[in-house]
Amino acid sequence: MSAPWLTLLAVWAGAASAMTLAWRWQRARDNAGIVDVVWAAGVGGAAIVAALLGSGALLPRILLAVLGALWGARLASHLWKRVRREDEDGRYAYLRAHWAGDQRKFFLFFQGQALLVVLFALPFVAVAANPADSPWLLAAIAVWLVSVGGEAVADRQLADFRADPANRGRTCRDGLWRYSRHPNYFFEWVHWLTYVVLAAGSPLWWLSLTGPVLMYLFLRYVSGIPFTEQQALRSRGEDYRDYQRTTPMLFPWFPGSSKGSSP
Incomplete structure (x- = not known):
């Protein structure tokens, strides 16, 4: 068992190494979308590291490792399919043009993502320090199932829409995308409530x-x-x-005909 700061140091070392390899991969292929894949896998891996090194009760740490790893594996797999099959995401293509392909800036960007892995490992440290089996464990599992299931549905609906050549240049309004412009982001946000519930009773609960x-x-403003x-x-x-005028930005609600977007 290690102190929380040692856990975070181990997470950073692994994430920084993985992001260096990812940076080299994108340099060879001009596709920075790999950073999202490695970030998701890195955060999932951080849950396992925190569970292994934590000093808390066994059951919360097992759940932390399983739920965190499954979330990371699903998201990384989904993103990898896009990176492998498609051209560089427009966001990163814009950065590549804006930075004139400067690989030093890309390296710093990738290492910045490694630091974000550490930041998002803080809730895992809180869970791993939980000294007892919380009565809220089933509630945490329920939050995880709803959030990861909702995000998977949103991702599938968007992928199916984009796969139809007739939809090129059009905006997806199918399924969950009718009620939120970013339902995948909404459920991603809900997912992090899992660890708030799972950390109930931990002396480091505030970190969750x-x-x-x-x-x-980060989703709303960065x-x-x-x-x-x-x-x-x-x-x-x-x-x-x-679509912006008629559909809520993040939190799902019924679409309108002329109302402004909501947060």
Whole structure:
């Protein structure tokens, strides 16, 4: 068993090494989308590391390892299919053009993602320090099932829409995408509530709050929705502007005909 800071140090060492390899991969293929794949796998791996090195009760640590690893494996697999089959994501293609292909900037960007893996490992440290089997374990599993299942459904609906050549240049409004412009992001945010519940009773419980708080801030204001919507406006123009006017941004609600977007 190790101190929390040693756990985070181990997570950082693994993430930094993996991101260095990912940077070399993108350099050879001009496709920075691999950073998302390695980030998801890295966070899933961080859950396993925290569970192995934690000092808390066995059952919460087992659940942490299983739930975190399964979440990371599903998301990494989904993203890898896109990276492997498609051209570089428009967000990263824009950065490549903006940075004039400067690999030093890409390296720093990839290493920044390694630091984010460490930040998102903080809730795992809280769970791994939980000294007792919490009565909230079943609730945590339920939150995980709803969130990961919802994200998987949203991802599948979007993939099916994009696979139809007739939809090229159009905005997906099918299924969950009718009620939120980013249902995948919404369920990704919900997923981080799993560890808030799983950490109930931990002396480091407050650390578990960093998961949903950081994920919301990054999705809403930094690297999620802003980049995605800028690229959508560049590629789909007025069709996406209409989608913005009628469909809530993140939290699902019924679409309207003229209301503004909601957070």
